[in-house]
Amino acid sequence: ITPMSAIIDDEEEEEEEEEFPSLQNSAELNKTVQFTVSSHSDHRNKSRSPMSNGIPRIVNPNKNQSLDESNLLTSKSISMSSSMSTSLRKYTEEDISNLPSFDTSYIRQKRMTKEHRARARALAERDFYNNCLKQKVLEYGPHNAEVARAMANLGSSLMRCKAFSDALQVYKRAVAMLRVHFGDDSLMVAKALNNIGYAASMNPTAENLDYALIALQEALSIRIAYHGPHHCDCVETLNNIAGVYLHKREWATARDLYLDVLTTRAAIFGRSHGSIPVTAQTLAKVFTRLSDFPHALRHLELALEIYKGDSMKLRDNHPLVVKVKKSIISTENLMASLG
Numbered sequence: 210i211t212p213m214s215a216i217i218d219d220e221e222e223e224e225e226e227e228e229f230p231s232l233q234n235s236a237e238l239n240k241t242v243q244f245t246v247s248s249h250s251d252h253r254n255k256s257r258s259p260m261s262n263g264i265p266r267i268v269n270p271n272k273n274q275s276l277d278e279s280n281l282l283t284s285k286s287i288s289m290s291s292s293m294s295t296s297l298r299k300y301t302e303e304d305i306s307n308l309p310s311f312d313t314s315y316i317r318q319k320r321m322t323k324e325h326r327a328r329a330r331a332l333a334e335r336d337f338y339n340n341c342l343k344q345k346v347l348e349y350g351p352h353n354a355e356v357a358r359a360m361a362n363l364g365s366s367l368m369r370c371k372a373f374s375d376a377l378q379v380y381k382r383a384v385a386m387l388r389v390h391f392g393d394d395s396l397m398v399a400k401a402l403n404n405i406g407y408a409a410s411m412n413p414t415a416e417n418l419d420y421a422l423i424a425l426q427e428a429l430s431i432r433i434a435y436h437g438p439h440h441c442d443c444v445e446t447l448n449n450i451a452g453v454y455l456h457k458r459e460w461a462t463a464r465d466l467y468l469d470v471l472t473t474r475a476a477i478f479g480r481s482h483g484s485i486p487v488t489a490q491t492l493a494k495v496f497t498r499l500s501d502f503p504h505a506l507r508h509l510e511l512a513l514e515i516y517k518g519d520s521m522k523l524r525d526n527h528p529l530v531v532k533v534k535k536s537i538i539s540t541e542n543l544m545a546s547l548g
Contacts, residue, residue, distance in 0.1 A: 246317065352386065366406065374412055383401055387401055398431065399435075403449065467491055502543065502544035
């Protein structure tokens with residue numbers, strides 16, 4: 210009859226034999242044991258620990274446990290923790306798409322970028338004015354002044370959606386109706402003509418650029434007759450005309466017009482207004498096209514001065530400041546290369 214203690218000892222030995230190969234197959238345990246054996250074998254002469262079969266044995270004063278046994282236990286815990294982290298990482302990578310969604314409309318709206326929110330508002334505004342136009346047609350008929358106003362509003366919403374070709378067609382119909390109801394020299398006609406010119410310049414074919422130039426010049430003459438030359442609406446139309454010549458690559462004419470825009474905006478809004486550095490950067494591009502690098506650098510430095518001045522106080526890592534600095538460096542390099 211086998212004693213019970215012998216049976217228990219045999220079972221413990223079997224359990225140890227089953228656990229030890231699984232630990233030996235662990236990559237972390239192999240690295241730990243190899244590092245321990247190699248490091249201690251290299252410094253065998255310097256170590257004061259007793260040796261047993263080439264493995265250093267340091268007696269633990271608390272539990273009388275050797276270092277190799279503690280290393281095995283530590284490696285086992287490392288293996289278990291690594292397997293748990295591996296399983297957690299596997300779950301995160303593979304099954305995260307199957308988790309139930311707890312996102313709310315507020316969180317989704319918060320995650321949307323500024324451009325996406327503006328795009329969503331523009332689309333909603335387009336649908337709103339489109340429905341308004343349908344209601345006005347049903348209520349007043351297709352040739353009423355309210356229908357013309359609704360068409361102008363629909364064209365503005367299409368411009369915000371960047372549907373410039375559709376906006377151009379809507380504005381053309383709206384201008385024809387506005388001329389009938391308000392006269393050729395009304396401010397509403399001038400506003401619609403200004404929008405026509407801008408929409409046509411955003412689709413810069415040769416035909417559209419010529420049509421835009423005609424519409425913008427008529428709008429400018431109407432606005433100057435009502436407001437005088439030093440008005441923000443007149444400067445807006447003049448800036449659009451300069452943009453048409455910029456698309457037509459007539460650099461000298463664009464330079465002269467943008468200089469007028471810069472001077473008039475500084476007189477109306479002040480030298481530190483946010484529109485001044487934008488115009489100055491555009492002028493720098495035109496001067497660069499004309500190979501007038503000193504004037505290009507002067508206007509870029511003006512834009513940088515306003516961006517970092519007391520009115521705007523932008524930091525050095527702001528995208529506008531970084532863009533101007535890059536333009537200054539590229540212009541200086543181009544001027545140095547061309548002599």
